[in-house]
Amino acid sequence: MKFPRIPVLTLAMAAVLTVSLQPAPASAARADRWHADLSVVDADDVNVRHTRTGLRLADARPPAAPAPRSAVAEGMLVTPTRNLSRPATRVRAEVAAAAKSGATATVQVRGWRTSGWTEWRDAVPAAVFDQPVRQVQARVVLSAGASGATAEVRTVRLTADRVAVTAATPGPTYRVYATRIGLVGETTANGHTVAPRDHFVALPSRRGLSPRNSGDYTVRVCTTSGSRCEYAPVWDVGPWNTRDDYWNPSAVRENWKDLPQGRPQAQAAYQSGYNGGRDQFGRVVLNPAGIDLADGTFWDGLQLTTNSWVDVAYLWTGSGPRGVVGDGPLNIRSGPGTSYATRGLAARYANVPVQCYVTGQTVSGPYRTTNRWNRLASGQFVSHAYISAVWGGSVSPC
Template identity: 45%
Template sequence: MNVRARPAHRRRVAAALSLLACVGVAVATPSAGAADGHKSTRVETAPVSWPADLTRITSDDVNVRYAKGALSVRDTAFRPASAETGRGYGTQVLAPEELDAPVDRVSAVLVTETPGDGDAEVVVDVRGRSAQGAWTEWIPAGQAGQAGQAGQDGQDGQGASGQGTADPDSAGPGTAVLPRSVTTVQARITLWDTAGETRVRSLRLSAEKGTAPRTSAGATAVTARVFATREGLVGRTTANGHIIQPNDHFVALPSRRGLSPNGSGQYSVQVCGPARCETAPVWDVGPWNTKDDYWNPSATRETFKDLAQGMPEAQAAYETGYNGGRDGSGRTVLNPAGIDLADGTFYNVGLNDNGWVTVTYLWTGDQTGKSFPTWGTDVRIRQQATTASPEVARLAGPTTVNVKCQVHGQRITVDGITNDGWAYLPAFGGYVSNIFIDVVESWLPGVPDC
């Protein structure tokens, strides 16, 4: 949900409804069509709701503080490394909420206090995780202009809450429809603020089951050939709070929808350059744009919906003069970059200068199997369960992988650990030794034989 500060002669407390219907809606009744023999598409269960804990600042949060009953940007001079903006930036990743039943729709009621300069913005994103442990993308809560009304004069603190659509099949602009049913919901608040006067007073979330999941079975991860630039910027801080190291391994993409929390590989890409492929987590936002999820189809792409899937806006602007040759912030685009590579990733895939790479956005494919964390650096993935088999990719550092099945293969020893188990990773079409799966068991629990 985008809540922009409204010009005003004095501060007001504004409340905005993002994502679905108002909190506390009762169980929906069958539609009139149901009496005529038509199957009702109404929601079958009442929503569950909970207040977000804004007081808890953790290592996943970036440049925010909680003081005097509100969340705000801590330092207005801070900017994410890859995406240059003119406003102070901060983000809070809230604790996941475990639910008793599957849901696929979420709503949020946000109460903010904003200055009158019109330069502040607060965004709420949500995502969900299935029982298998795979997260959906972060989904923005509605669009600009869908905010609730500001509090009336003399009623500061009394936020208004808007109404969403009553029919779950006709999702309104305030509806976040997750691509599949989930049992865990998480929210993220992002603030842009020049003056440092914007305050987030409260956030309340609710979730419910709507229609069946909209993703189709058998989907493969999206792959695109895009222009890559070297991020560099050692010592700077990324959008997820990571301090960039020499020879670092991560990437930046021009959208927050696939931004991993600090230290995790929940959203990772496979980058294939002239020399080899590497899998790296998405830890920064950029280059050029910040709302250009070009790997998504037009129906779900956040902005620049008239561009083909896989075409970054910066590339279209540079090559064909799209958007007057400018990015989403109005800057003249000087190269067609659709991805930034940290130094270690940049050189590891074989680039010595900015150039074209093939990128697979691993979270966009079917999340079959079970997700596990990994450990180690430069971990090789093989075509078969043996070190003599050709290498198909590398895991540059700790990340999260999806394991479809496992086999007994070559017995190997690493750091004093010996194991003959190998996990098949469908996103890469290859096997990795179970030694590098960060669990206690040598034979992965809950994973079938191949």
């Protein structure tokens, strides 16, 4: 089973490039080593194909959709999850690839820890995790040059070992400008076909991009009054940029490291002329958006009527148990029963932070009949009858 940039590996014109690490220390004898299988392209891969010589874009033409979506063709291959023989905190990649000028190839990895998947991090020169991980997944992200020049990745060799790291801290909530996605019938960055009244969001970095039909990376997005919220998976990349993980601190943030944490580059460009008022592709930024909302999230979850400022929590940066919404969109309520007021929605596949549980109205759902209601970290409630799984720790009574 399979599950989708820090400095991008840019490949030189018509050259074969091998990116290698320094010789490993003696302790590396205990490392796990393996080659990523680039030959299997299936449902969770986007716009890539494998040829006799390597992995490349299936279609190098720029997307036809209008700004602020990406101005160049991009593709992605996600490899199967790798079970490690021992916990690791570092994964490194050696990459052999060929490319023409302007094309890029990036190898990224993520690891599974007790609180869920880490963000995707570049494995060249190394990805370091704040907690030991037992499973690792890799992906290869390709982009064409403006002229359609392409890259071809021939081999990816991965090494996982352990180094000392410091513990992570939970991430904060930021107020950013939200725009509506629309684009019904088009394909998102993770391969999802946008449906009418759909429930997902887009963020301007692949670091928090969920594989299709998963909520590994979920946000809680609320109106500034707090009266309505939606928990929704991140299924697309945008608006404007594709390498702007603005929710991360400067030491971790991929690009625009001089901006304050929580300030999207598009917002800085629009409001104060940062980067000449242009995005990473050189386009003039026409709004300060830091998140895009699918139509269902926009209209039904938050009940917005126009683009607005919203408060966004990037839930994978936090900790504690998570419940997976198996059927939705699910009403979130002010109390443990259907007579309580609705305060928003939790999209299908969303991973919601469960603080504790209470006894309330008995509900029959797709997974069980139960009177258990899960209290979310926001203080609202969802019926456990619609939660397909709980991970990241045990849940106690409130």
